[in-house]
Amino acid sequence: MSIVAVVGRPNVGKSTFFNRLIKRREAIVDAVSGVTRDRHYGKSDWNGKEFTLIDTGGYVKGSDDIFEHEIDKQVELAIDESDVIIFVVDVTTGITPMDDEVAKLLRKHNKPVCIAVNKVDSNKARQDAVEFYNLGLGDYHCISAINGSGTGELLDEVVEKLPETSVDDFDDLPKFAVVGRPNAGKSSFINALIGEERYIVTDVAGTTRDSIDTRYNRFGFDFKLVDTAGIRRKAKVKEDLEFYSVMRSVRAIENSDVCLLILDATRGFDSQVQNIFWLAEKNRKGVVILVNKWDLVEKETNTIKEFKDFIKEKISPFTDVPIVFISVLNKQRIFKAIETAVEVYKARSKRVKTRELNDVLLPIIQNNPPPAFKGKYVKIKFITQLPTPQPQFAFFCNLPQYVKDPYKRFLENKLREHFDFNGVPISVYMRKK
Numbered sequence: 001m002s003i004v005a006v007v008g009r010p011n012v013g014k015s016t017f018f019n020r021l022i023k024r025r026e027a028i029v030d031a032v033s034g035v036t037r038d039r040h041y042g043k044s045d046w047n048g049k050e051f052t053l054i055d056t057g058g059y060v061k062g063s064d065d066i067f068e069h070e071i072d073k074q075v076e077l078a079i080d081e082s083d084v085i086i087f088v089v090d091v092t093t094g095i096t097p098m099d100d101e102v103a104k105l106l107r108k109h110n111k112p113v114c115i116a117v118n119k120v121d122s123n124k125a126r127q128d129a130v131e132f133y134n135l136g137l138g139d140y141h142c143i144s145a146i147n148g149s150g151t152g153e154l155l156d157e158v159v160e161k162l163p164e165t166s167v168d169d170f171d172d173l174p175k176f177a178v179v180g181r182p183n184a185g186k187s188s189f190i191n192a193l194i195g196e197e198r199y200i201v202t203d204v205a206g207t208t209r210d211s212i213d214t215r216y217n218r219f220g221f222d223f224k225l226v227d228t229a230g231i232r233r234k235a236k237v238k239e240d241l242e243f244y245s246v247m248r249s250v251r252a253i254e255n256s257d258v259c260l261l262i263l264d265a266t267r268g269f270d271s272q273v274q275n276i277f278w279l280a281e282k283n284r285k286g287v288v289i290l291v292n293k294w295d296l297v298e299k300e301t302n303t304i305k306e307f308k309d310f311i312k313e314k315i316s317p318f319t320d321v322p323i324v325f326i327s328v329l330n331k332q333r334i335f336k337a338i339e340t341a342v343e344v345y346k347a348r349s350k351r352v353k354t355r356e357l358n359d360v361l362l363p364i365i366q367n368n369p370p371p372a373f374k375g376k377y378v379k380i381k382f383i384t385q386l387p388t389p390q391p392q393f394a395f396f397c398n399l400p401q402y403v404k405d406p407y408k409r410f411l412e413n414k415l416r417e418h419f420d421f422n423g424v425p426i427s428v429y430m431r432k433k
């Protein structure tokens with residue numbers, strides 16, 4: 001999946017633009033689950049090409065007195081982590097010193113850049129926009145993020161500059177991404193896993209991000225670790241801001257089959273961890289939660305259960321996720337962690353036979369049919385798993401639009417009960433038959 005980053009100083013309209021582009025559906029999903037989230041990350045598509053959009057500015061809390069080096073870091077990271085950059089500027093202010101600073105950084109690299117001159121709401125503004133040629137980055141697009149004008153042409157250019165979608169490698173090795181907050185123990189875990197104390201190599205600025213999956217054969221398991229380069233590169237940008245860890249996680253998560261989400265037991269499952277979990281879930285990836293530094297926790301009879309309950313509350317409604325308590329320091333349950341990830345991988349690629357699905361689920365549905373809606377009865381006749389990379393199930397029925405979320409969740413739970421999808425997000429669709 002290609003990544004497009006939106007950069008620019010505060011108040012030029014980045015979030016307005018971003019919100020216009022990310023799929024409306026995501027907002028609705030959040031409204032239903034009642035969770036409010038900072039929306040700095042989303043999917044968008046244009047002319048049939050899908051890409052991931054990141055509003056880098058959203059992470060650097062928007063004030064006018066943002067330090068110059070903050071914006072430098074934001075832009076450098078965008079250059080590192082994305083395929084195309086949209087540089088947003090504001091016609092009402094013209095070029096500011098900070099815009100110049102950003103332009104300077106962008107000129108130094110040859111990452112594709114599209115310039116969006118925002119707030120062009122009038123003809124006068126359109127004429128004023130000419131000054132943005134002085135950024136030295138070539139042609140620009142006049143847009144109004146508020147009313148949407150000009151965004152189509154801008155996206156035409158963005159999509160044109162996206163790399164050809166890479167052909168997925170066809171070996172069926174599990175791809176694991178190790179993700180989590182800074183200091184959770186990711187590097188230590190990977191070191192323990194690959195059995196080398198010092199694997200962090202010197203960083204070459206501007207190296208491409210392709211083919212960075214590294215293959216390992218450990219404990220009798222053959223797998224790839226995705227995006228270890230992101231971890232190697234740690235020395236370059238100090239990951240003190242949440243933004244950096246989230247942004248570094250995005251691509252790793254997208255390129256993986258299963259995410260090993262590591263958290264520091266002494267810090268718990270906080271909103272940042274929740275955010276990373278959500279990224280994995282939203283991308284329909286398998287998830288294993290690894291509670292690390294378990295050596296530091298004082299244990300009583302119920303400690304594990306309480307910890308698990310606490311996490312499940314945070315990840316609800318997708319709670320069917322394995323949680324493994326590990327200590328990388330003492331090399332405790334590292335093997336178990338990988339074993340669990342392999343199980344999740346297998347569950348995620350599993351195909352349940354149509355016959356088996358119907359034999360198991362139809363009687364259950366008969367005993368607990370969907371509630372009637374507007375006096376009409378919904379009849380589910382037939383169920384099949386769709387031929388997608390991750391589990392999706394189609395329930396064919398007479399009135400699909402009348403089946404509401406609670407019943408879909410009921411069906412999902414029954415699928416989980418009978419077919420073991422531990423750690424795997426699954427989708428339930430109602431289809432007209």
Ligand code: GDP
Nearest residue numbers: 009010011012013014015016062119144145146
């Ligand atoms: P960010 O800090 O770059 O994310 O900027 P915001 O998206 O928060 O926008 C900053 C301000 O500019 C807000 O008051 C927006 O309503 C306003 N704004 C954004 N886009 C436009 C536009 O196209 N035209 C006008 N007139 N105002 C805009």
Ligand code: GDP
Nearest residue numbers: 181182183184185186187188292293327328329
């Ligand atoms: P990263 O930022 O997620 O890659 O975290 P690191 O692997 O650099 O680990 C951060 C710190 O936590 C280091 O000082 C590690 O030695 C320490 N650490 C990692 N795993 C454990 C563990 O299981 N127990 C304890 N006590 N410390 C750990």
